[in-house]
Amino acid sequence: MSSEDISRKAGEHNFEKTVKNERGLAELPDAEAGKVRLRFAPNPSGPLHLGHARAAVLNDVYAKKYDGRLILRFEDTDPKRVDPDAYEMIRNDLEWLGVAWQEEVLQSDRLDLYYRRARELVSKSLAYVCTCRQEVFKALRESDRACECRDTLDSPEAFEKMFTQYCEGEAVLRLKTDLAHKNVSIRDFPIMRIVDTPHPRVSDKKVYPLMNLSVPVDDHELGLTHILRGKDHILNTHKQAYIYDYLGWEKPHYIHYGLLKIRDVMLSTSEMKKGIEDGVYSGWDDVRLGTLAALRRRGIKPDAIKKVMFDVGVKQTDITFSWKNLYAQNKKLIDPVANRYSFVETRPDSPSVLRVVNCPEWVSKNRLHPTYDRGDRQVDLNSGSQDFLLNDSDFSELKEGNVVRLMGTYNIKVTEKSKNIADAVFHSKSLEEARANKARLINWVKSGENIAVDVLSPDGTHHLGFAERDTLNAEVGWVVQFERYGFVRIDGKDDKITAVFTHK
């Protein structure tokens, strides 16, 4: 069969009608338990973000469902986009997510494999070195014509010159496809190029495969049975079909999922990187970023992300990621285990103060969790007079004559109010009295036992206030609930507590 005959028949790929669905998780086509092989193939240009989580989680879920194997493959064939630190960051992110992989490969270790396959294609005259300027080639291809290189440089000798003679930009290796293909970009697409920028891992090499060579070669060599990828790769799937056909390989099953639109967060790895270098962001875990590291710091649990991505599934329709749904899933995980503490948001330099007189000696004992027994937090209040710190918002609602209940304590009546100090007198002890007086229920922090707190919001703003003394018992990394305020993750403890807002 001549190369023309081969290329005429190649490049056809029949897509599965996505997948047969069962309740819950869609079935992969032709999936046999114990034989399924999948891959997660990130580009190591930075750590993983929410956008990667979908592919990582779904591959993991399917690998486990079919008792298959998941291969972590680093696609580092573009030296300009490789961050040497990213490999380890990605492994850490996956471990945190609970995604288990059984094999790991780096494409930069496998360049000889791609060279070998490229030589095979050239020796069959199915690929050729093209030395045309890009614009020239594009113009020819637009008008269904071949460039001269197609017939003159389709030899092993020409190919070797890519290693010995040409420099970056002077030559690429192109696959012979169909010069009249209705999709112009499929016409003799490139599969190898030369890059002068040294690769952090293999600095002696300068010829690199493009993804439409390295990906099908690896997918085949690694014995993958199913490939989950975004629909932005559909055209690449068509291109890669030529490689399979030329080399006589059986194609795996492809599932293309739709776009996941994620709003209100920074996701571009290159922009994040620049922002970090410029000092705009504090690091990869800056709470404004959509990295897994940032979500972790915000108190989002990996299982919440997994659940949301699992629910989203692999449909080809574009969808909008919902932070609300993620928070709802996360709340289910943290609510049962989060200790409760009192926190008031107020200006540290002139806090809202409530001065109560005539009050009895009182031991305020509140549970660390309203439904599960996690112990108590105790505050001893003075008899005679006692100062409390309040939320600015609660303070602003106080009016002379109001009866207000201080949570877990007693009821007071406001007698006088100035800018940030309100005077009050003890009114009564019981909750029933509070109800009878339609008293608002507010939380408080005992003045003198207050710990300064800085709550960092995901939008980058800081919210200052004070928490009760026992909050110091919460360890860094814990997610706790500040009552009537929301869940936060304790991020640091020194003279003050720094916390990151998780969600309401």
Place this chain on the structure above:
RNA sequence: GCUCCGGUAGUGUAGCACGGCCAAUCAUAUCGGACUUUCAAUCCGAUGACUCGGGUUCGAAUCCCGGCCGGAGCACCA
């Protein structure tokens, strides 16, 4: 522009290959109520969708055609 793909409640999802059991599932959201020493959790109730128009059929969310809307790709990135 060209090539390809998709459209179920605010969001996500099930159902669509083999039309009737779908006055359409589940989760989340929103609203109301119960409970509660948190504006959390929990419990109860309500709200809310088959993109539109034709066709096939006894019968269409499901099949066919067209419109509308949305998306992807058209790199010597992945």
